[in-house]
Amino acid sequence: MSRALGVVAAGAVALTVVLGLFVTPPDVVQGELVRLIYLHPPIAWVMYVAFAVTALASALYLLPNTRSRMWDLVAGASAEIGVVFCALALATGSIWGRPTWGVWWTWDARLTTTALLLALFLGYLALRRVPADIATRSKRSAVAALVAFADVPLVHMSVKWWRTLHQEPTVLRPDPQIHGSQAWTMLLGFLAMTLLYAWLLVHRFRVEQLEEQLEVEGLDRALADRHAEVPA
Amino acid sequence: MSYVVAGYAVSLVTLAVYSARILRRERALRRPR
Numbered sequence: 001m002s003r004a005l006g007v008v009a010a011g012a013v014a015l016t017v018v019l020g021l022f023v024t025p026p027d028v029v030q031g032e033l034v035r036l037i038y039l040h041p042p043i044a045w046v047m048y049v050a051f052a053v054t055a056l057a058s059a060l061y062l063l064p065n066t067r068s069r070m071w072d073l074v075a076g077a078s079a080e081i082g083v084v085f086c087a088l089a090l091a092t093g094s095i096w097g098r099p100t101w102g103v104w105w106t107w108d109a110r111l112t113t114t115a116l117l118l119a120l121f122l123g124y125l126a127l128r129r130v131p132a133d134i135a136t137r138s139k140r141s142a143v144a145a146l147v148a149f150a151d152v153p154l155v156h157m158s159v160k161w162w163r164t165l166h167q168e169p170t171v172l173r174p175d176p177q178i179h180g181s182q183a184w185t186m187l188l189g190f191l192a193m194t195l196l197y198a199w200l201l202v203h204r205f206r207v208e209q210l211e212e213q214l215e216v217e218g219l220d221r222a223l224a225d226r227h228a229e230v231p232a
Numbered sequence: 233m234s235y236v237v238a239g240y241a242v243s244l245v246t247l248a249v250y251s252a253r254i255l256r257r258e259r260a261l262r263r264p265r
Binding site: 211 | 233235236238239240242243244246247250251254255257258261262
């Protein structure tokens with residue numbers, strides 16, 4: 001199942017790259033640079049989705065009725081993927097910003113809130129590694145995830161609430177500012193990156209599960225050794 | 233166009249390396265100890 005998902009995701013990403021680089025026309029205003037629109041917004045979208053999944057899973061872990069180990073592991077797995085996509089959103093944005101705005105970086109509201117988001121979720125991942133018993137670690141990580149997620153609406157609304165260099169949304173508005181093959185390729189980009197996220201989440205979740213199993217086994221073994229040392 | 237190529241290269245290489253790392257880690261954890 002995950003292999004099929006991986007193949008479809010890789011195919012969709014490859015098709016987006018071919019259409020984005022070779023088939024779609026250059027833009028009247030942006031010229032060839034418009035080709036980054038098939039990559040940068042879909043990457044930022046997955047960043048939102050990944051952090052939203054982390055926040056949702058964390059909330060489900062904190063609620064006594066839905067508490068399950070699974071939610072903590074999903075939260076951790078999705079946060080790491082979100083951090084990778086957040087870093088890529090900043091990198092591709094910076095590469096786009098240099099020829100468009102004349103600078104690699106500026107303390108614009110969208111850029112600053114996104115950089116803050118990266119720092120917050122890097123902190124979350126660090127917190128997950130602070131030694132503690134599994135229940136304590138999971139609970140404090142879940143609270144931290146919800147606090148960090150509060151920055152996501154700020155990132156999204158920053159271009160509306162403040163005067164920014166970053167443009168307003170292209171697609172998520174009543175009158176989308178993109179049409180024809182450019183619009184379809186961009187939508188394919190969103191689908192491709194979402195499928196890739198789903199595939200990454202499946203595998204990253206398995207890694208979380210296996211690592212936790214190893215941690216518990218190691219603890220059991222250490223306790224057994226300790227008991228063996230104590231004279232009867 | 234060089235900025236476009238750089239953007240695509242950075243993204244695709246990062247995602248490929250990250251995916252490969254996850255698969256390698258999963259395989260290593262599944263190996264019997």
